[in-house]
Amino acid sequence: MSHVPPRLLRRDSFLGLHFDLHPQKTDTSLGADIAEEMIAELLRRVHPDYVQYDCKGHAGYTGYPTDVGWSSPGIVKDSLAIWRKVTREFGVALFIHYSGVWDSVAVEQRPEWAREDAQGNPDKNATSTFGPYVDELLIPQLKEVADAYDLDGVWVDGDCWAVQVDFGEAACAAFSEATGITAIPKSRQDTGWAELLDFQRDRFRRYVKHYADALHIHKPGFQVASNWFYSTLAPERPTLPLDFVSGDFSPGDSVNTARLEARYIASTGLPWDLMAWGFNKGDDAAWSHKPAVQLKQEAASVLSQGGGFQTYYQPTRAGWIDDWLVDVMEDVAAFCRERQDVSHKTASVPQVALLLPAEAIYASSDRLFGPFGVALNPVHGLLHALLELHYSVDVMAEWRLVDAIWNYPAVVLPETTAIGDDLKSELRSYALAGGNVVLVGAALCGQFADELGIEPVGEPKERSTFVRGDRSLASLTGLWLGVVPLSAEPVGVRFETTDTRKASFCASTTNRLGSGSVSGVLGPLGTAFHRTHYPAVREFLGCLMAHAYTSPAVSVDAAPTVEVSLRKRGGALLVHLTNLAGMQTASRYALIDSVPSPGPVVLGIPLEQRPQSVSVVPDDVPISHEWHDGTLRIEIPTFDIHCVVVVE
Secondary structure (H helix, E strand, O other), X not given: OOOOOOOXXXXXXXXXXXXXXXXXXXXXXXXXXXXXXXXXXXXXXXXXXXXXXXXXXXXXXXXXXXXXXXXXOOEOOOHHHHXXXXXXXXXXXXXXXXXXXXXXXXXXXXXXXXXXXXXXXXXXXXXXXXXXXXXXXXXXXXXXXXXXXXXXEEEEEOOOOOOOOOOOHHHHHHHHHHHXXXXXXXXXXXXXXXXXXXXXXXXXXXXXHHHHHHHHHHOOOOEEEEOXXXXXXXXXXXXXXXXXXXXXXXXXXXXXXXXXHHHXXXXXXXXXXXXXEOEEOOOOOOOEEOOHHHHHHHHHHHHOOOOEEEEEXXXXXXXXOOHHHXXXXXXXXXXXXXXXXXXXXXXXXXXXXXXXXXXXXXXXXXXXXXXXXXXXXXXXXXXXHHHHXXXXXXXXXXXXXXXXXXXXXXXXXXXOOOOOHHHHHHHHXXXXXXXXXXXXXXXXXXXXXXXXXXXXXXXXXXXOOEEEOOOOEEXXXXXXXXXXXXXXXXXXXXXXXXXXXXXXXXXXXXXXXXXXXXXXXXXXXXXXXXXXXXXXXXHHHHHHHHHHOOOOOOEEEOOOOEEEEEEEEOOEEEEEEEEOOOOOOOHHHXXXXXXXXXXXXXXXXXXXXXXXXXXXXXXXXXXXXXXXXXXXXXXXXXXXXXXXXXXX
């Protein structure tokens, strides 16, 4: 090739491909079918900024000939060498997929490297972050492979989500020395359990910092990510020397996972990307590849939050990638590239901030890090309801919310047991100064009774109840707080049966506080909506939000399946519209090959002056607009999966 472009750093990269095979002891043909022309054709057609290829999977065997650990006996050709040769010729960065804490063959061959459970049994998969594994295998092996193949970086898999509480001798001794607690707790019922989890979480942070520092020193410019660290699985203020945040979202519940993770990770301020699985499977069925349209819908959830996007595929065990699969990659890549200038590294226009209650999630979990399962359901549910109501939402943990709250017109808190005094004080000051706080759940509303202008009546109780939407009632069963409104204005009511002639009870309120407001849903709306997605529950929330937040930056008249995200680049306002109609949610419908049109979308944007220009990306989406009396009205008769209205 006459001109080779410089390889992009990961922080500047937008589009990637990920291939992993998790080499096994039983493999017999690794690399046998890999050919330089196959890779070159893929790179010519897809134009990725980087490729992540397999190095070592969870089984612990490498796919390259290592002198440090255990190579798979099935290596026929050195796949990494061929991928490096061709990616170098095309100016494409090459990262590796490498399993960290999860290394099955390492603990089989070196049992002293294994973490131990509460009964003293060595783990068959997880290594100990208190043992020599990191210094005797992980760091030496990564140095070896980084040098041998001139790699650009590593994506460490099986890391924070694979680490487990370690009861081994070294771990217990370190805990006792640090805390003075000699009776090692074994469960939540034992004294010192919270301290043990906090200590081992900190140990994992030190473990990651140790290997990241060692690799950065050994090979300056080598880029490191610990899969899912600084996502909702580890929702902490960034302190570690990681070069980017990345994770592979659910192969099945993909859009729902991506739209929460993208919004949360974007709030960290770190370079980031998310990975879609290029395949899924139905009930009692084998893995099958997703059509391009399904991956485009998943990609849109990432692009609309300013992140990079990559797709995960598995070649054959021999490394072959068929042409029909490249066709899909090429189609999805073209979709992303067409939107890159109005998506990648754009900034959020602050509208609604949704709290991810990290402190309560950590306190309620017996895991060191996520996934935290049902603990996130209230956040998922509220996010879905707010997005269906066409609010532009950012998701952030306490550490970020305290920093950013004054930029947001409205802040929503999902049901949680309680929040800390510092955040409560900040929320009160924010409301007094003109902010709008919306609280959900019996516990939070009880904690903010004074700010809500209510008097609780007794303790919260489990109730079977119904709330009213625009055209129907829906069940919203769970823990409800009974109240007497004082200065609060009742907004929504609930009924014990579907007979609305019978007694009704206060279900939501709003209260002026200083120049702002504090509003509350007295029951478990986030949890209920996540479980049911009943339209009436969403509409019930919409009624309260209309009272609490009266002046959004964009008004939207569209189907609930149209998701709106407000971004900006320079002086341009970017209105991302994502069509989630027909998205895959059930395992019996694991693959989708069409997305129904959402129908017309009408936007209203308050603007004091007539805009210089209004356009749309892609430019084949029909659009009309007019500015009159301080409002820009935009109408889009139809669009496919995702478009961006650009107002300058």
